[in-house]
Amino acid sequence: MNHVSMDVLNAARERAWSMPLAQxxxxxxxxxxxxxxWPFFERLRKEDPVHYTADSExxxxxxxxxYKDIMAVDTNHKAFxxxxxxxxxxxxxxxxxxxxxxFIAMDPPTHDEQRKVVSPIVAPGxxxxxxxxxxxxxxxxxxxxxxxxxFDWVDRVSIELTTQMLATLFDFPFExxxxxxxWSDVATTVAGPGGVVETEEQRQTELRECAGYFxxxxxxxxxxxxxxxxxxxxxxxxxxxxxxPQEFLGNLILLIVGGNDTTRNSLTGGLYAFSQFPxxxxxxxxxxxxxxxxxxxxxxxxxxxxxxxxxAIVDQDVGGKHIKAGDKVIMWYVSGNRDDEVIANPNELVxxxxxxxxHLSFGFGIHRCVGNRLAEMQLRIVWxxxxxxxxxxEVLDEPERVLSTFIKGYTNLPVRIRN
Amino acid sequence: MPxxxxxxxxxxxxxxxxxxxxxxxxxxxDNNVPGIDGDCGGECxxxxxxxxxxxxWEAVTGSRTESEETMLSFAxxxxxxxxxxxxxxxxxxxxxxxxxxxxxxx
Numbered sequence: 001m002n003h004v005s006m007d008v009l010n011a012a013r014e015r016a017w018s019m020p021l022a023q024x025x026x027x028x029x030x031x032x033x034x035x036x037x038w039p040f041f042e043r044l045r046k047e048d049p050v051h052y053t054a055d056s057e058x059x060x061x062x063x064x065x066x067y068k069d070i071m072a073v074d075t076n077h078k079a080f081x082x083x084x085x086x087x088x089x090x091x092x093x094x095x096x097x098x099x100x101x102x103f104i105a106m107d108p109p110t111h112d113e114q115r116k117v118v119s120p121i122v123a124p125g126x127x128x129x130x131x132x133x134x135x136x137x138x139x140x141x142x143x144x145x146x147x148x149x150x151f152d153w154v155d156r157v158s159i160e161l162t163t164q165m166l167a168t169l170f171d172f173p174f175e176x177x178x179x180x181x182x183w184s185d186v187a188t189t190v191a192g193p194g195g196v197v198e199t200e201e202q203r204q205t206e207l208r209e210c211a212g213y214f215x216x217x218x219x220x221x222x223x224x225x226x227x228x229x230x231x232x233x234x235x236x237x238x239x240x241x242x243x244x245p246q247e248f249l250g251n252l253i254l255l256i257v258g259g260n261d262t263t264r265n266s267l268t269g270g271l272y273a274f275s276q277f278p279x280x281x282x283x284x285x286x287x288x289x290x291x292x293x294x295x296x297x298x299x300x301x302x303x304x305x306x307x308x309x310x311x312a313i314v315d316q317d318v319g320g321k322h323i324k325a326g327d328k329v330i331m332w333y334v335s336g337n338r339d340d341e342v343i344a345n346p347n348e349l350v351x352x353x354x355x356x357x358x359h360l361s362f363g364f365g366i367h368r369c370v371g372n373r374l375a376e377m378q379l380r381i382v383w384x385x386x387x388x389x390x391x392x393x394e395v396l397d398e399p400e401r402v403l404s405t406f407i408k409g410y411t412n413l414p415v416r417i418r419n
Numbered sequence: 420m421p422x423x424x425x426x427x428x429x430x431x432x433x434x435x436x437x438x439x440x441x442x443x444x445x446x447x448x449d450n451n452v453p454g455i456d457g458d459c460g461g462e463c464x465x466x467x468x469x470x471x472x473x474x475x476w477e478a479v480t481g482s483r484t485e486s487e488e489t490m491l492s493f494a495x496x497x498x499x500x501x502x503x504x505x506x507x508x509x510x511x512x513x514x515x516x517x518x519x520x521x522x523x524x525x
Contacts, residue, residue: 075464075486108489115493123495124523355448357458357467364464366489373525 005035005398012036016043025053026063026405027091027330029190032306033403038347041065041335050319058091061309061328062321067339067360069319070331073310075365080310080329082367083107084250089367090406091309091330092190098204100187102250104258104367110239114251115370117237121169121230122374130168131377137164138381142389145417150396153413157382158267165378166259171229172217183210184260187253188407195403210256211249218248230255262304263375265409267382268399269302272413273349275395280351288387293356295379300359301349306334306408308363333360334408392418421514425452425470428522437509443518444468444505454520461505463487466494467524468504476516480507496521 012031016024016039024040031037044051044065051063064070073080084105087093094100103114120126141160145151159181167177186206189196197203214231221227222235234240234251243251274281284290312327323329337360338346344353362369369375386393399413420436425447427433437446447455447468456467463486472480480502483491487506491497504518 071459071462071464075462112489112492119493119525120495123525124521125495127523355460357456358460362458362465364459364462366493368465368493370493373523 008034008036009038013039016040021048021051022054024048024051025056026332026335027053027056027058027061027307029403029405032405032408033401035401037306037334038338041332041338045335045339050321050323052321058093059328061091061330062318062323063335064318064329064331065335065339066319067336067342070333070336070360071364073318073329073331074308074360074363074367076316077107077366079312079314079316081107081313082111082310086311086313087309087328089308089310091307091328092406095200098200098207099246100207100250100253101244101247102254104254105250108366111366113239114237117233117240118230118251118255119370121228121233122371124373126228127373127377130374131381133168134165134378135381135385137161137168138378138385142382142385142391147417148419150414150416153271153393153415154264154268154399154410155412158264158410161267161378161382162260162264165263165374166256169230169255169259170217171227171231176213179210179213180256180260183207183253184256186210187257188261188404190404207249207253210252211245214248214252215245258369259371259374261407261409262369263378265304265402265407266299266302266375266379268410268413269304270298270379270383271393271415272395272399272410273298273301277349280349284351284383285387285390288384290351291380291383291387293353294351294383295376296356296359297349297351297353298379299361299375300337300343300356302408303334303337303359303361304408305361306405307332308367331360331363333363336360394418421509421511421516423447423509423513424515424517425455426517426519427454428520437513439509439511441509442505443470443507443509443513443516444503446509447504454524455504456524457505459505463490463503463506466490466503469494469497469521469524470502470504470518471498471500471521472502472507472516472518474500476513479512480516494521495523495525 026040049066084094088105103111163177163181185196191197191200191203217231221232226236307330310329312323362372394416396414399410402409423437425433433452435450444457448457458467459465487503
């Protein structure tokens with residue numbers, strides 16, 4: 001780590017442990033941008049694992065910070081709703097003037113019906129079909145990288161690979177694929193000067209363009225025989241073919257963000273983690289079979305989605321605290337994945353960790369990530385091909401991080417491949 | 420210890436000694452049987468320990484619980500005899516149990 005980021009982290013540690021407990025409010029985007037959220041969660045896990053923040057820019061909310069409590073909330077969908085009209089699945093409430101209904105932000109039975117339409121495309125049988133294409137594309141990207149000069153890993157590898165994959169899944173016009181990246185960024189950002197979009201109006205305009213573009217694809221495919229791409233599946237699926245335009249847009253955004261941001265940031269996070277724990281990379285380099293445990297370990301260590309949110313619909317006790325119907329409940333996966341009661345030495349990346357698959361990054365229960373196996377496969381292929389070529393990739397500086405309490409990721413990571 | 424046979428989708432069989440009181444999932448994971456992931460550690464919360472139980476064993480293994488039913492409804496390649504192996508507890512009565520695995524856990 002460079003001096004600036006160490007200073008920021010030390011200051012955060014000082015503040016986290018000295019401020020009154022009641023004032024701790026971990027949902028601060030700047031903390032995540034500075035990678036300074038860790039000590040606040042450390043203190044909460046130790047002193048107040050189910051913590052109430054009375055006042056914040058997102059209103060009052062509960063923070064669930066320990067692995068087992070998160071598991072309890074995540075698996076109790078009868079008490080903790082994901083419904084968009086109650087606020088949805090992230091700490092920032094869905095806007096009432098521009099609702100984006102999507103199955104992740106629904107409860108049974110609609111959630112179950114719509115999820116089952118999409119699920120087959122990322123089931124094991126179909127993944128075997130996709131593997132060859134993903135490998136070809138990964139190889140082309142890696143072989144096209146410059147040698148001996150600095151470049152941005154996020155743009156050249158992480159974004160490019162996940163965007164190509166997404167274009168494949170949607171059977172989206174390949175030359176337009178960066179539109180998908182753009183829509184993903186626009187969908188998850190908070191509008192503001194200097195941001196991804198300047199105003200909420202601009203955000204909604206761009207998302208309507210997204211809807212319009214996909215509506216064209218939908219119309220092509222609804223009139224053609226069913227095929228294996230996601231748009232065709234939605235257009236022909238019994239539970240999805242009569243979706244409203246907003247529902248169609250909502251589910252598209254879900255699939256674009258779900259299939260894009262997350263894998264993108266784990267691809268960058270893995271490389272960055274190895275720069276922090278170089279001996280772990282040497283262990284993997286000496287024994288490629290360790291990739292089986294390395295891939296889930298990277299996903300745990302990175303935790304590409306920092307939280308998921310629920311809204312209590314009945315009173316419910318969690319970790320000894322009484323949560324009331326209507327309360328906003330934040331499951332901090334980023335904290336649960338650092339809970340040393342469940343995960344030994346959780347701050348470290350350990351490529352041969354026992355039970356590496358036991359992590360919270362995909363969530364648990366009925367909303368568990370539907371694309372988890374695809375994500376793992378993409379990551380595994382990239383690392384297999386890097387190891388095969390024995391690429392010596394040097395991280396040149398600290399990454400820049402996303403300003404968000406939801407997407408835990410990177411906007412930039414300068415690297416160089418040594419000749 | 421009761422013996423349980425796990426048969427992979429490709430036909431490879433693995434016979435393991437299972438600890439009484441633990442789950443069938445745990446017996447697979449602790450003996451490094453490939454194809455049973457058990458991501459959630461046995462909470463009936465991920466459906467990555469999906470197996471097919473031969474019908475003649477159903478009386479001994481019991482049947483699906485409500486939450487198991489829900490999680491299995493999202494899994495791939497489910498059949499009438501699909502179970503989550505984390506929800507089956509090992510006992511002497513399970514000695515000789517044979518379970519088959521799907522082509523992948525999802």
